[in-house]
Amino acid sequence: MSFPWAKPYEPQHPLMKWMDEKLPIPRLVYNATGPGYPVPRNLNYFWNFGVLAGAALMIQIITGIILAMHYAANVGVAFNSVEHIMRDVNAGWFIRYAHMNGASMFFIVVYLHIFRGLYYGSYKAPREMVWLLGVVIFLLMMATAFMGYVLPWGQMSFWGAQVITGFFSAIPIVGEPVRQWLLGGFVPDNATLNRFFSLHYLLPFVILGVIILHIWALHIPGSNNPTGIEVKDEQDTVPFHPYYTAKDGFGLGVFLLVFVALTFFSPNMLGHADNYIPANSLSTPAHIVPEWYFLPFYAILKAFTFNFLWIDAKLWGVIAMFASIALLFFLPWLDSSPVKSTTYRPLYRWFFWVLVADVLLLGVCGMMPAEQPWVILSQLGSIYYFAHFLVILPIVSRIERPLPMPNSITEAVLAKHAPDAASVPAAA
Amino acid sequence: MASESELNAGIEDGVRRRDFINIAAVSFAGVGAVAVVLPLVNQMNPSADVLALSTTEIDISAIQPGQAIKTSWRKQPVFVRNLVAKEIAEAKAVPLSDLRDPQTIDERTKPGKENWLITLGVCTHLGCVPLGAAEGENKGDFGGYFCPCHGSHYDTAARIRKGPAPTNLVVPPYEFTSDTVVMIG
Numbered sequence: 314m315s316f317p318w319a320k321p322y323e324p325q326h327p328l329m330k331w332m333d334e335k336l337p338i339p340r341l342v343y344n345a346t347g348p349g350y351p352v353p354r355n356l357n358y359f360w361n362f363g364v365l366a367g368a369a370l371m372i373q374i375i376t377g378i379i380l381a382m383h384y385a386a387n388v389g390v391a392f393n394s395v396e397h398i399m400r401d402v403n404a405g406w407f408i409r410y411a412h413m414n415g416a417s418m419f420f421i422v423v424y425l426h427i428f429r430g431l432y433y434g435s436y437k438a439p440r441e442m443v444w445l446l447g448v449v450i451f452l453l454m455m456a457t458a459f460m461g462y463v464l465p466w467g468q469m470s471f472w473g474a475q476v477i478t479g480f481f482s483a484i485p486i487v488g489e490p491v492r493q494w495l496l497g498g499f500v501p502d503n504a505t506l507n508r509f510f511s512l513h514y515l516l517p518f519v520i521l522g523v524i525i526l527h528i529w530a531l532h533i534p535g536s537n538n539p540t541g542i543e544v545k546d547e548q549d550t551v552p553f554h555p556y557y558t559a560k561d562g563f564g565l566g567v568f569l570l571v572f573v574a575l576t577f578f579s580p581n582m583l584g585h586a587d588n589y590i591p592a593n594s595l596s597t598p599a600h601i602v603p604e605w606y607f608l609p610f611y612a613i614l615k616a617f618t619f620n621f622l623w624i625d626a627k628l629w630g631v632i633a634m635f636a637s638i639a640l641l642f643f644l645p646w647l648d649s650s651p652v653k654s655t656t657y658r659p660l661y662r663w664f665f666w667v668l669v670a671d672v673l674l675l676g677v678c679g680m681m682p683a684e685q686p687w688v689i690l691s692q693l694g695s696i697y698y699f700a701h702f703l704v705i706l707p708i709v710s711r712i713e714r715p716l717p718m719p720n721s722i723t724e725a726v727l728a729k730h731a732p733d734a735a736s737v738p739a740a741a
Numbered sequence: 742m743a744s745e746s747e748l749n750a751g752i753e754d755g756v757r758r759r760d761f762i763n764i765a766a767v768s769f770a771g772v773g774a775v776a777v778v779l780p781l782v783n784q785m786n787p788s789a790d791v792l793a794l795s796t797t798e799i800d801i802s803a804i805q806p807g808q809a810i811k812t813s814w815r816k817q818p819v820f821v822r823n824l825v826a827k828e829i830a831e832a833k834a835v836p837l838s839d840l841r842d843p844q845t846i847d848e849r850t851k852p853g854k855e856n857w858l859i860t861l862g863v864c865t866h867l868g869c870v871p872l873g874a875a876e877g878e879n880k881g882d883f884g885g886y887f888c889p890c891h892g893s894h895y896d897t898a899a900r901i902r903k904g905p906a907p908t909n910l911v912v913p914p915y916e917f918t919s920d921t922v923v924m925i926g
Contacts, residue, residue: 472890475868476867498816500817595870601889627906
């Protein structure tokens with residue numbers, strides 16, 4: 314791991330030497346995020362989002378542990394205990410709003426992190442394992458967020474639990490028993506709320522564990538960079554500390570500004586008013602939609618309104634929705650182009666941006682009621698989503714002729730920052 | 742300690758006596774692990790108190806023709822609908838081949854009581870409560886029930902006609918204990 318020119322850890326103080334012999338945690342930190350970890354010199358601000366996602370997870374864990382001190386997971390009192398946190402607990406409103414909006418912020422930075430990985434080809438060899446672990450984290454995040462949303466036991470909590478566990482009833486034969494097993498009843502009830510609380514508390518720590526593997530797998534080849542060219546020698550890198558600790562610190566400041574602005578000035582902007590109505594198992598809210606971060610996948614679920622072949626519409630919808638995420642596990646092998654950065658891929662670049670637009674379109678469709686024109690738009694959007702990964706990407710990566718690439722990161726950086734263009738050939 | 746050659750002594754087919762102990766030990770541990778996992782998995786199934794809520798009595802004397810009420814059984818909504826002759830005729834006029842989940846209205850009601858349509862109010866798609874039971878609600882394109890979540894339309898016999906739901910609204914087990922009382926479950 315790491316490059317031969319990485320600065321070795323040499324503790325000076327006797328206490329640090331003693332520590333290094335017994336439990337070399339300072340050595341680990343030094344070699345992972347300190348001067349002992351050389352990183353490409355040309356990372357842009359898109360490389361902030363991994364650290365920001367880690368910060369978002371820590372905010373969720375800290376606020377979540379505090380909320381659990383005041384919350385009661387019982388259908389008789391859950392809704393009121395959340396209102397108790399909002400009204401009576403000292404600073405309870407702040408902690409709950411921070412946790413609610415922290416979830417949204419977590420997804421915002423993770424989606425930007427995934428965007429970065431897609432644009433700059435960070436999923437390609439030698440970083441496939443980093444990508445695979447990232448998709449696992451994404452799935453765990455979705456499960457955790459869903460179960461957290463159920464805990465206030467409002468109308469959206471209840472009906473979200475009903476609809477999402479309903480996905481499993483689409484499975485032939487064993488579907489309904491599986492659903493009842495997940496719920497511990499015939500509808501979401503006390504058993505459901507209790508187990509969701511237990512798992513909602515557990516899963517963030519599982520995420521933390523997988524993040525450690527994600528970073529471990531990353532630190533073997535080292536970070537990708539905006540050119541997608543691998544590090545060749547020492548002049549291509551700078552030590553993580555102080556260069557990227559400073560850059561990440563600045564990004565963290567911006568992140569926190571957005572986060573507190575959301576938390577203090579429009580804490581309910583990304584939520585649904587219906588969730589401030591206690592759960593009622595006899596009345597579905599008129600307009601039921603998931604949280605914003607699930608909308609594109611929800612649109613794919615809703616796109617199937619007809620039976621096709623021998624499989625019914627419901628099962629198609631559920632298969633397609635899970636497949637849209639499972640597909641990401643195969644991405645490193647669907648894209649066979651050896652060029653990582655989209656900057657040097659003139660043809661793929663177009664399709665990349667169409668995919669981004671398509672996912673945004675699906676997001677809008679997911680929010681809209683199951684009526685025309687949204688049904689046909691979500692059908693077209695879903696077809697394009699699958700076509701991008703299964704047809705367009707494999708073909709484009711074979712026929713495309715990439716743009717000429719610099720020989721190294723350093724050459725790319727110097728060409729970009731040369732005082733005048735004429736001096737570049739002389740320097741090279 | 743026995744040397745490698747001693748352990749392998751007298752063995753022609755490459756199987757050692759100690760292999761049996763290894764396989765037996767691992768197999769036994771595997772059986773034990775499965776025996777422990779079973780209750781850990783089974784604890785998540787509906788518990789006895791949940792299963793106990795299995796019958797509900799409903800007084801239907803106040804439901805006028807054309808009206809419906811919403812009640813609950815096993816904490817799930819139940820629709821009890823007093824069909825008018827026109828609705829029954831509409832349901833009978835549909836050829837079974839047009840249906841996604843072919844069933845006649847007679848199969849979905851009790852003999853002699855075919856104006857009483859009793860179904861779960863749980864959309865067979867993803868479990869929302871369809872509209873159409875209360876006065877003035879959207880009854881969908883086929884005059885029965887309409888699920889607003891994902892746009893499933895049910896007809897006057899609560900059969901799926903359009904949208905993503907795979908099957909008709911479920912008819913729970915029930916019987917008439919008198920002319921005006923129905924026991925569900």
